[in-house]
């Protein structure tokens with residue numbers, strides 16, 4: 491599951507088109523049959539597949555270039571937890587963020603040699619991939635998360651010291667995010683080179699202010715706009731959430747472009763599914779992600795395919811850690 495699936499089923503994902511729509515951007519399983527001109531995969535291969543929508547299914551037809559081998563000794567659940575989010579993290583950090591793909595390589599454009607990166611929702615699916623990538627390139631990663639349990643996870647799994655993790659609404663409640671990142675997480679030594687923001691809302695301004703000269707602010711999500719709970723108009727809570735959604739939308743951050751000239755900072759946004767038609771980019775992304783040899787992803791929780799509704803509600807609660815996976819037939823391998 492990807493967070494975008496929640497937006498899809500709520501009818502908030504434009505590109506999904508009108509209902510009925512089958513959500514899902516990635517899946518993992520065994521090749522059942524291949525097209526006559528397919529050369530890179532064979533029947534019986536254990537593979538990961540990416541597709542724009544439709545992956546909440548038992549059988550999928552996936553284009554050859556979007557099928558990748560599942561790494562030896564990775565489970566199906568791990569395979570289904572990796573590619574879309576690793577590719578997203580790579581695009582944010584290494585393409586838009588101009589970070590290198592290895593510790594030895596020079597930063598492509600960023601001025602600071604420290605490679606300081608702020609990752610919001612760092613204990614989530616994409617967040618953990620970003621954290622691993624920044625560690626891989628020898629950078630300094632500063633994280634925000636929604637609760638203390640996630641800060642603990644980042645320490646135990648990735649070795650991120652507690653002072654580099656900001657529990658939003660708690661650690662920054664008194665002094666604000668900008669001050670806490672500058673003084674506590676970065677210990678007063680410089681600012682950030684890249685911010686990867688999937689939450690947006692009130693995080694934007696402090697993150698932008700924290701950027702060094704030449705720094706890059708990458709917007710990839712608007713999770714803060716998502717009301718925690720459903721949008722069912724037949725329930726009072728649904729109406730409340732709809733109003734919250736509208737207010738969050740109206741309060742979304744904006745940037746004065748005239749002012750930005752003097753700031754020497756870049757702000758960019760992207761949607762990976764819109765990049766799937768750029769085959770050279772996709773191939774480069776897959777290759778560079780492979781080269782990084784990232785650790786196996788964290789499968790935070792698995793749900794039976796039949797319990798998809800419960801899984802969606804849990805995802806929208808904002809409490810998930812790592813990746814949520816839907817398993818067909820009990821996840822048989």
Ligand SMILES: NC(=O)c1ccc[n+]([C@@H]2O[C@H](COP(=O)([O-])OP(=O)(O)OC[C@H]3O[C@@H](n4cnc5c(N)ncnc54)[C@H](OP(=O)(O)O)[C@@H]3O)[C@@H](O)[C@H]2O)c1
Pocket residue numbers: 491492493494575578610611612613614615616617634635636637640688689709710711712713714715716717718760761762763805806807808809810811812813
């Ligand atoms: N642009 C793209 O192409 C692209 C591709 C993939 C993913 N994304 C975006 O990247 C983000 C991460 O995706 P993911 O699939 O890996 O999900 P995820 O991070 O595993 O889960 C979503 C997380 O968002 C945070 N969050 C903040 N406000 C929330 C709210 N109001 N309701 C629910 N959750 C909230 C929660 O973490 P904390 O409370 O700990 O912050 C939650 O755990 C999402 O915003 C997604 O839309 C964008």
